[in-house]
Amino acid sequence: MKFDYSHQENWYFEHGKHQSPINIDDQVATTWPRGSALEVDYQNEVSLAHDSGNGLEVFVTGTAILNYRKFNLVQFHTHTPSEHQLNQHSFAAEIHFVHQALNGAKAVIAVFFEIGPANPILASVIENWTKPNDFTIKLTDFIPANPAYYHYLGSLTTPPLTEDVEWYVIKDPVTLSQEQLAFLEGLAAKNNRDLQPLNDRPILYHE
Amino acid sequence: MKFDYSHQENWYFEHGKHQSPINIDDQVATTWPRGSALEVDYQNEVSLAHDSGNGLEVFVTGTAILNYRKFNLVQFHTHTPSEHQLNQHSFAAEIHFVHQALNGAKAVIAVFFEIGPANPILASVIENWTKPNDFTIKLTDFIPANPAYYHYLGSLTTPPLTEDVEWYVIKDPVTLSQEQLAFLEGLAAKNNRDLQPLNDRPILYHE
Numbered sequence: 001m002k003f004d005y006s007h008q009e010n011w012y013f014e015h016g017k018h019q020s021p022i023n024i025d026d027q028v029a030t031t032w033p034r035g036s037a038l039e040v041d042y043q044n045e046v047s048l049a050h051d052s053g054n055g056l057e058v059f060v061t062g063t064a065i066l067n068y069r070k071f072n073l074v075q076f077h078t079h080t081p082s083e084h085q086l087n088q089h090s091f092a093a094e095i096h097f098v099h100q101a102l103n104g105a106k107a108v109i110a111v112f113f114e115i116g117p118a119n120p121i122l123a124s125v126i127e128n129w130t131k132p133n134d135f136t137i138k139l140t141d142f143i144p145a146n147p148a149y150y151h152y153l154g155s156l157t158t159p160p161l162t163e164d165v166e167w168y169v170i171k172d173p174v175t176l177s178q179e180q181l182a183f184l185e186g187l188a189a190k191n192n193r194d195l196q197p198l199n200d201r202p203i204l205y206h207e
Numbered sequence: 208m209k210f211d212y213s214h215q216e217n218w219y220f221e222h223g224k225h226q227s228p229i230n231i232d233d234q235v236a237t238t239w240p241r242g243s244a245l246e247v248d249y250q251n252e253v254s255l256a257h258d259s260g261n262g263l264e265v266f267v268t269g270t271a272i273l274n275y276r277k278f279n280l281v282q283f284h285t286h287t288p289s290e291h292q293l294n295q296h297s298f299a300a301e302i303h304f305v306h307q308a309l310n311g312a313k314a315v316i317a318v319f320f321e322i323g324p325a326n327p328i329l330a331s332v333i334e335n336w337t338k339p340n341d342f343t344i345k346l347t348d349f350i351p352a353n354p355a356y357y358h359y360l361g362s363l364t365t366p367p368l369t370e371d372v373e374w375y376v377i378k379d380p381v382t383l384s385q386e387q388l389a390f391l392e393g394l395a396a397k398n399n400r401d402l403q404p405l406n407d408r409p410i411l412y413h414e
Contacts, residue, residue, distance in 0.1 A: 005397055013367070013368050054210055102409065104360055104407075158210055159210060159220075194215055
């Protein structure tokens with residue numbers, strides 16, 4: 001195909017092929033021996049925990065080394081039920097740790113929640129909900145003991161749905177209690193975006 | 208703003224904000240101490256050198272370590288005049304080494320050409336042009352002695368103009384002769400895309 005450089009305004013602009021969330025199929029994922037273990041160094045001070053209008057959003061700081069590069073943690077927020085699915089299984093909730101690197105690259109670490117023992121971090125957030133927002137939480141407690149994860153390239157899951165987002169979806173879920181789930185659902189009863197087609201994207205798995 | 212999760216089909220889809228090429232303004236670029244030096248391990252065998260219909264395109268293999276991650280070299284091709292500009296300066300030509308990583312990430316190393324002594328690699332390509340396509344070139348000779356580069360996140364410069372492309376634009380040009388430029392222009396007289404707005408993107412500089 002010969003491109004018409006005199007009428008560049010007519011060039012077809014492909015978009016929307018690399019959107020999130022997706023269903024992660026274990027059978028499709030390939031192991032990623034060159035991937036690096038997730039390395040997070042999150043601070044414990046919460047500067048603001050509030051309802052963004054779309055559910056729980058908490059401003060925190062810290063850094064993460066993801067695929068060998070340094071990212072800054074910006075915030076975390078929750079979705080109920082989960083946005084990603086694992087082998088067609090939907091979880092009670094999903095937490096997203098949103099990061100940005102110096103070159104503007106965005107990366108999200110996602111952790112699933114299933115119903116079980118109360119989560120100590122959510123307990124702190126809920127306990128401090130109506131008080132001035134200045135408390136500490138041990139943020140790394142959100143990361144499961146086994147940090148094996150799936151990696152793929154996707155998008156933000158809320159408008160403007162910007163692509164160019166690296167996803168690190170941790171395989172093992174953590175737990176929250178039924179009461180804690182009710183708190184999150186009280187802020188936003190349903191705030192999960194529809195599943196998006198995988199299209200031609202590889203899913204990599206790092207143990 | 209509260210998102211309407213019942214009408215996700217109406218969500219605004221932002222695109223086209225991170226397109227290539229751009230003008231690289233030295234005054235806007237910030238130094239990137241955490242960047243890594245370009246590390247290329249290119250093979251010398253050419254499997255195919257042809258006119259893609261849009262100019263010279265050469266299929267080659269090799270690997271590059273870019274910002275600490277491994278990419279596979281797919282091909283290189285040329286644009287006349289250059290697509291990127293450096294402080295509003297356009298060069299006679301620009302070569303793009305197109306890479307892809309296991310997770311699907313794309314990265315391009317760009318090198319500018321200015322008129323001067325003949326380029327030995329282009330000489331080999333031109334010498335073998337009408338012969339069966341199976342010859343060797345010392346591909347790393349395309350990389351200038353000083354591999355200082357600018358880095359930003361952009362797009363492919365031909366349709367489908369896919370974003371999610373990491374650019375590594377080497378500051379120092381290499382040379383080609385007037386005759387070699389005429390050969391490239393004989394394949395495609397003008398195949399440079401219009402400059403695109405930088406928008407909110409940082410430009411990083413690594414010495």
